[in-house]
Amino acid sequence: MAGQEDLDWANWEYIEIITSNIKKITDFLNSFDMSRSRFATLREKLTALEQRIEYTEAWVTKGEMLT
Amino acid sequence: MPLVTRNIEPRHLCRQTLPSVRSELECVTNITLANVIRQLGSLSKYAEDIFGELFTQANTFASRVSSLAERVDRLQVKVTQLDPKEEEVSLQGINTRKAFRSSTIQDQKLFDRNSLPVPVLETYNTCDTPPPLNNLTPYRDDGKEALKFYTDPSYFFDLWKEKMLQDTKDIMKEKRKHRKEKKDNPNRGNVNPRKIKTRKEEWEKMKMGQEFVESKEKLGPSGYPPTLVYQNGSIGCVENVDASSYPPPPQSDSASSPSPSFSEDNLPPPPAEFSGYTLNNKRMDQEQCPSHPPPAPPLGSPPGPKPGFAPPPAPPPPPPPMIGIPSPPPPVGFVSPGTPPPPSPPSFPPHPDFAAPPPPPPPPATDYPTLPPPPLSQPTGGAPPPPPPPPPPGPPPPPFTGADGQPAVPPLLSDTTKPKSSLPAVSDARSDLLSAIRQGFQLRRVEEQREQEKRDVVGNDVATILSRRIAVEYSDSEDDSSEFDEDDWSD
Numbered sequence: 066m067a068g069q070e071d072l073d074w075a076n077w078e079y080i081e082i083i084t085s086n087i088k089k090i091t092d093f094l095n096s097f098d099m100s101r102s103r104f105a106t107l108r109e110k111l112t113a114l115e116q117r118i119e120y121t122e123a124w125v126t127k128g129e130m131l132t
Numbered sequence: 133m134p135l136v137t138r139n140i141e142p143r144h145l146c147r148q149t150l151p152s153v154r155s156e157l158e159c160v161t162n163i164t165l166a167n168v169i170r171q172l173g174s175l176s177k178y179a180e181d182i183f184g185e186l187f188t189q190a191n192t193f194a195s196r197v198s199s200l201a202e203r204v205d206r207l208q209v210k211v212t213q214l215d216p217k218e219e220e221v222s223l224q225g226i227n228t229r230k231a232f233r234s235s236t237i238q239d240q241k242l243f244d245r246n247s248l249p250v251p252v253l254e255t256y257n258t259c260d261t262p263p264p265l266n267n268l269t270p271y272r273d274d275g276k277e278a279l280k281f282y283t284d285p286s287y288f289f290d291l292w293k294e295k296m297l298q299d300t301k302d303i304m305k306e307k308r309k310h311r312k313e314k315k316d317n318p319n320r321g322n323v324n325p326r327k328i329k330t331r332k333e334e335w336e337k338m339k340m341g342q343e344f345v346e347s348k349e350k351l352g353p354s355g356y357p358p359t360l361v362y363q364n365g366s367i368g369c370v371e372n373v374d375a376s377s378y379p380p381p382p383q384s385d386s387a388s389s390p391s392p393s394f395s396e397d398n399l400p401p402p403p404a405e406f407s408g409y410t411l412n413n414k415r416m417d418q419e420q421c422p423s424h425p426p427p428a429p430p431l432g433s434p435p436g437p438k439p440g441f442a443p444p445p446a447p448p449p450p451p452p453p454m455i456g457i458p459s460p461p462p463p464v465g466f467v468s469p470g471t472p473p474p475p476s477p478p479s480f481p482p483h484p485d486f487a488a489p490p491p492p493p494p495p496p497a498t499d500y501p502t503l504p505p506p507p508l509s510q511p512t513g514g515a516p517p518p519p520p521p522p523p524p525p526g527p528p529p530p531p532f533t534g535a536d537g538q539p540a541v542p543p544l545l546s547d548t549t550k551p552k553s554s555l556p557a558v559s560d561a562r563s564d565l566l567s568a569i570r571q572g573f574q575l576r577r578v579e580e581q582r583e584q585e586k587r588d589v590v591g592n593d594v595a596t597i598l599s600r601r602i603a604v605e606y607s608d609s610e611d612d613s614s615e616f617d618e619d620d621w622s623d
Contacts, residue, residue: 069157076161083168084145090175091140098137098182104189111196116234118203123232125210 138181138251141174142167181251238595289594296597303604 145167146160153159241247248256268278280287 069155073157073161076157080145080161080164080168087168087171087175090179094175094179094182097186101186101189104186104193107193111193111200115196115200118200118207119234120232121207122203125207125214 135252137249138178139255140171140178142170145171178251185249240593240595293592293597296601300601300604303601307607 146164148163150156150159150163245253262279262283265279265282266277269276272278284290
């Protein structure tokens with residue numbers, strides 16, 4: 066009987082290792098997902114750049130029209 | 133606490149009823165390991181989802197960056213080609229050139245069903261669907277979807293849209309009024325001197341005492357009630373005068389008791405001594421107050437001190453006609469406790485329904501037979517019952533503000549017959565008016581259809597509606613400011 070319990074404890078330890086690793090994977094994936102906020106800031110910068118380029122293009126093309 | 137987007141499925145590894153086996157410990161271990169494998173499966177599914185989203189976002193980002201890089205390169209080339217000596221700068225050129233406008237695209241419908249992330253959508257789909265009430269839609273008379281009475285996701289947007297469109301219409305009307313007043317500008321100078329005159333007269337009369345003021349009113353030859361001129365100095369708008377501001381008449385007992393209950397009315401019930409005035413005077417009063425809500429003038433019915441209508445007039449007539457109406461207006465709180473459940477299939481007491489604006493106009497339609505306009509019964513005008521005060525805006529005031537132009541008539545025609553039968557003696561005198569009103573309502577219904585078609589064609593999003601409203605408001609304010617300038621000039 067004691068042998069069976071020992072086996073059982075060994076099995077539980079095995080399962081515990083697996084489940085803790087699963088939790089690590091989920092934490093890693095969560096942090097990956099949260100990094101989407103960086104994407105948002107990048108997009109903001111991109112829109113600002115696009116607006117500036119629009120303005121500069123308008124400036125430059127007007128200059129060209131004159132010539 | 134944040135909302136769970138992805139839930140890994142077998143939540144508990146070993147909380148299960150065990151089958152009857154000899155070696156329970158091994159059984160539990162095996163079950164637990166099997167659940168671990170299932171968890172890994174769901175984890176991999178969610179991981180694929182996460183990386184897929186990140187991938188799509190990175191792709192769009194990359195495409196934008198590449199297009200931006202191309203534009204920068206082109207700009208670079210153009211700038212190197214520019215030669216300051218060749219450029220001609222002229223003053224005329226600066227003025228005639230079109231100003232730079234950046235493309236302001238507003239993001240709309242961000243939190244729409246389409247933009248819901250896939251795992252959340254899956255969680256949402258595990259919920260029960262609403263009952264298939266739309267199967268009853270073909271049996272409805274008013275052409276609305278039956279499910280909308282149970283659950284309407286677009287309710288608040290529709291409500292807001294109606295409000296915005298109504299506001300734009302009101303602003304346009306005010307603009308037209310201002311334009312008309314501008315046209316009548318030369319007449320404006322007369323208004324101020326008139327005011328001053330009447331006040332002096334009023335004070336002189338008050339010197340002698342209140343009784344003499346009354347005698348002068350009685351002597352007044354025109355049908356126009358002179359007290360209105362005296363008591364607030366303004367001419368023509370009856371709504372400024374309170375019931376209390378009338379001189380205490382001798383027979384005011386019967387009139388004063390209902391008057392407090394109709395303090396909401398635009399015109400207070402006149403004291404009994406004004407019985408001398410015919411109903412034509414009342415019509416004049418109503419016409420002189422353009423600020424009355426449009427439905428008010430057509431409702432020539434007074435709940436006031438009238439013989440033959442002993443019970444308090446305003447509240448009882450609306451509840452009985454409401455029985456015939458398919459949907460009770462829960463937003464109109466005062467009606468809900470009194471109305472019995474409607475006979476129609478959809479159940480919606482807890483849900484506000486946007487159909488509320490159209491149904492309440494039915495009560496005024498049904499009011500016609502119950503509240504007879506005295507003009508028909510008093511052609512001579514010399515009868516003791518005083519001329520009726522204006523319509524009861526009390527009973528359906530909230531729905532009226534939003535439903536001025538939208539009376540739903542067809543369902544009401546059947547309802548009008550019910551109260552008509554209850555008051556046979558009165559209906560004979562008013563059948564002509566009823567038929568006229570019905571024709572009028574029918575006309576309005578066609579207009580309503582046209583309006584709806586227009587609205588469907590035009591943009592249905594927040595940005596366009598808001599921009600239209602703001603444009604109208606700003607143009608209106610400009611008109612106001614220009615008017616103000618004109619007044620300064622006239623002074």
